[in-house]
Amino acid sequence: MNGRRAGRIVLLACVVLVAVLPVLGGAPRIVQITANSDNTFKLAGQKRAVITAKPGEVLRLQITARKGSESEKDGTVHSFTINALKDQGWDLRLKEGTQEFTVVAPTTPGEYVVECTVKCGEGHDDMKMKLVVAP
């Protein structure tokens, strides 16, 4: 085998590896959430607004936000915030429309309260949902 051919094989192997790795790792689970105009959180296909996840699980949050009676001047209509996990990326400011965020569930099992920290009008103080992390 000459050097050029070997080089090509290595290149091909790299391309295949890059293509296959995300599949082996498993694409993150998509969780569809609505932060609604009535200032409540809803979880697609669920009666209760409770996200369940495994410790360390990667989640792709697909959040649709709709403006309540109040919003912030910069166009933020709600937030999706877990105070205890703020420094781990669980503090998402939401503009109107659908946005996607990748987050990682904490490694410590437990119940975490998600709340809206943007004054969104009536019902804001109760605008909460839950993340339950269990093995």
Ligand SMILES: [Cu+2]
């Ligand atoms: Cu709010």
